[in-house]
Amino acid sequence: MEHDPTDFIREPKVPSDKISDEQPNLESKPQTFESQVEEAVKAQTLADTEPSKPMYVSAPAAVAGAAVTQLQKVQTQAAQAFRPLTNTVWSKLDRKATAVTEFTLRQYRTKNSTWVVLGIGMVFVAMILMFYGEAMSSGFDSIDNDGDSHDYDGDGYPTGQERIYGTNPWDENSHPDPELVAPDPPEKWIDEDGIDWDGDYSNSNQGYDDDGDCTGEGWVDTESFELPYNQDTNRDGINCNVRYTMNSTTKTIYLISADPSVDEDPDDEEFLKESLHRAFVLGFGKIGFAFLIGIFVPLFLATGLVRDEMERGTLHYIMGKPIARAEILAYRLLGYIALVWPYATVLILLTAIVTGFLAPSDSIFRFHDMSAWLGILLASWLMMLAYGTIFCTLGVISPRFGLWIAIGFGVWEFAMAMISLGAPNFALTWLSVSHWGIEIINCTSVLAYPDQSYMIEIASMNNDWGSEAALAGFYSPPSVVAGSPFASLLISIFVLVLFTIFALFIGQSSLKRKELN
Structure with a gap:
C-alpha cells in the first residue's frame, strides 16, 4: 500500500477558542495612497501611546532611533498635508495650460510668418529711433x-x-x-527775456520783464517813446505781467495773456527740444506701440490660433486630450500672450532707454519719462490681449472670412483712434478698443508731464516754433473722469478687460457648438 509523501505533513492544531470568525477578504482592492498614509499615522500614534518595554541599548543607538522616529513622523505628516494638493483642480489646470501653451509656442517658433511679423516691428521701431536721434542731436538755432x-x-x-x-x-x-x-x-x-512761471496753478499773476522793455527798469529815459503806452493789455490790473487763465483742480492752463514785451524772447532750443520730445513720446506711444504694433501683431498672430487648426483638421488631436473646448481657446490665447507681451516689453523698454539718454535733461538719463513709458507698456499689453481675443474669436466664428472681418475691424479701430486723438470726448469712440488704450496713455502722461497744457500755450505764443500742432495733437487730458487721472486709468483698464472677457466668452460658446470636419 503506497502512501502519499504529503501525508506526513500535518497542519498544527489550533485551539477552537483561538479560531476567529472573521474570514479574510480575498477580493479587497489595493489601498490608495491617502488610506495608506492614514493607517501609517494611526500606527504611529498607537506606537507612541503604548508603554515601551525596557530595552538595554547603548546611548548612541537610542539617540539615533529617536531621531529616525521623529523624522518618520515629520515625513508622514508632510505627506498627509501635501498629497491632496497634487490632485486639486488648480494643479490639473496648470498641467493642461502648460501643455497647450508649450504647443502653441512651438508652433509659433516653427512658422516663418511669426519671425517676419516680429522682425518688421523691430525694424519699424529702429527706423523711428534713428530719426529721433538725428533730430535731438542736430540742435536748433535760437530765434530773436x-x-x-x-x-x-x-x-x-x-x-x-x-x-x-x-x-x-x-x-x-x-x-x-x-x-x-x-x-x-x-x-x-x-533769449534774454525767458518764460517766468512758478508752477502754481492757483496764481494767475505770472511773468517778469527781464530786459526792462515794458517797465523801463534800468533805462536812462524811463519816459521813452520806445516803452509801451498801455502796460496792462491783459486787463488784470497789474502792469507788465503775464496773466494765466487756469483750472487749479485739473491743473490745466487755458490761456496765457502777456502784457507788451513781457516774456517775449524765451530759449527757443530748450522749448523746441522739450516739446518735440514730448510729442514723440506721446505720438509714437499712441500710434506706434499702442495702435500699429498693438493691432497688427495680433491680426497676424492671433486670428489663426484656432481657425488654422480647424481648417487643417488637426484640432481633433487636441480634442483627443482631456481638455474642454472652452479651455483650448483660453490656453491657446495664453501661448499667444507668452509671445507678444515679452516682445512688446523689449521694444518699449529699448525705446525708453534710447530716448532717456538722448532727450533734453539736466542729468545723464531722463528718468521722469518712465511713468509715460510704463503707461504705454500697460496700454500695449491690454490692447494686444483685447485685439488678440477678438481676432481669435472672429476666426472661430467664421474660419473662411474671419481674416477679412478682422481687417475690417482694424479699419474701424484706426478711424476711432484718429478721432480719439482730436476729440477724445466723442461718444462713438468709447465703443472702440483703441480709445481706451489711448486713454491709459493720457492718464499716465499727466503724471510724467503735469505742465503739458503750459507747454502747449507757450508754443501757441511763439508761432515760429511750429510745435503747437504736434503737442496739442498727441496730448489730451483724461476724458473719463475730469481732474482724476487715477480714476480714469482704473476705468480704462476695466473696460479693456471687459472687452477681452466678452470676446472670450463668445469665442468659447462658438467653439463649443462648432462641428469639426
Missing part, C-alpha cells in the same frame, strides 16, 4: 523773437542796447559813447 539783437542803423550797437541808453536805433549817428559804453554782442540780446 523781439528783434532787439539787430543793428538796424549799422552803428555797431544792438537795438536793445540803444533803447536802454535812449539813443535812436534807426540813426547811425545816434549811439552811446564808445569810450564809455562798449557795444554788446548780438547774442546777449537773444
Whole structure:
C-alpha cells in the first residue's frame, strides 16, 4: 500500500477558542495612497501611546532611533498635508495650460510668418529711433523773437542796447559813447527775456520783464517813446505781467495773456527740444506701440490660433486630450500672450532707454519719462490681449472670412483712434478698443508731464516754433473722469478687460457648438 509523501505533513492544531470568525477578504482592492498614509499615522500614534518595554541599548543607538522616529513622523505628516494638493483642480489646470501653451509656442517658433511679423516691428521701431536721434542731436538755432539783437542803423550797437541808453536805433549817428559804453554782442540780446512761471496753478499773476522793455527798469529815459503806452493789455490790473487763465483742480492752463514785451524772447532750443520730445513720446506711444504694433501683431498672430487648426483638421488631436473646448481657446490665447507681451516689453523698454539718454535733461538719463513709458507698456499689453481675443474669436466664428472681418475691424479701430486723438470726448469712440488704450496713455502722461497744457500755450505764443500742432495733437487730458487721472486709468483698464472677457466668452460658446470636419 503506497502512501502519499504529503501525508506526513500535518497542519498544527489550533485551539477552537483561538479560531476567529472573521474570514479574510480575498477580493479587497489595493489601498490608495491617502488610506495608506492614514493607517501609517494611526500606527504611529498607537506606537507612541503604548508603554515601551525596557530595552538595554547603548546611548548612541537610542539617540539615533529617536531621531529616525521623529523624522518618520515629520515625513508622514508632510505627506498627509501635501498629497491632496497634487490632485486639486488648480494643479490639473496648470498641467493642461502648460501643455497647450508649450504647443502653441512651438508652433509659433516653427512658422516663418511669426519671425517676419516680429522682425518688421523691430525694424519699424529702429527706423523711428534713428530719426529721433538725428533730430535731438542736430540742435536748433535760437530765434530773436523781439528783434532787439539787430543793428538796424549799422552803428555797431544792438537795438536793445540803444533803447536802454535812449539813443535812436534807426540813426547811425545816434549811439552811446564808445569810450564809455562798449557795444554788446548780438547774442546777449537773444533769449534774454525767458518764460517766468512758478508752477502754481492757483496764481494767475505770472511773468517778469527781464530786459526792462515794458517797465523801463534800468533805462536812462524811463519816459521813452520806445516803452509801451498801455502796460496792462491783459486787463488784470497789474502792469507788465503775464496773466494765466487756469483750472487749479485739473491743473490745466487755458490761456496765457502777456502784457507788451513781457516774456517775449524765451530759449527757443530748450522749448523746441522739450516739446518735440514730448510729442514723440506721446505720438509714437499712441500710434506706434499702442495702435500699429498693438493691432497688427495680433491680426497676424492671433486670428489663426484656432481657425488654422480647424481648417487643417488637426484640432481633433487636441480634442483627443482631456481638455474642454472652452479651455483650448483660453490656453491657446495664453501661448499667444507668452509671445507678444515679452516682445512688446523689449521694444518699449529699448525705446525708453534710447530716448532717456538722448532727450533734453539736466542729468545723464531722463528718468521722469518712465511713468509715460510704463503707461504705454500697460496700454500695449491690454490692447494686444483685447485685439488678440477678438481676432481669435472672429476666426472661430467664421474660419473662411474671419481674416477679412478682422481687417475690417482694424479699419474701424484706426478711424476711432484718429478721432480719439482730436476729440477724445466723442461718444462713438468709447465703443472702440483703441480709445481706451489711448486713454491709459493720457492718464499716465499727466503724471510724467503735469505742465503739458503750459507747454502747449507757450508754443501757441511763439508761432515760429511750429510745435503747437504736434503737442496739442498727441496730448489730451483724461476724458473719463475730469481732474482724476487715477480714476480714469482704473476705468480704462476695466473696460479693456471687459472687452477681452466678452470676446472670450463668445469665442468659447462658438467653439463649443462648432462641428469639426
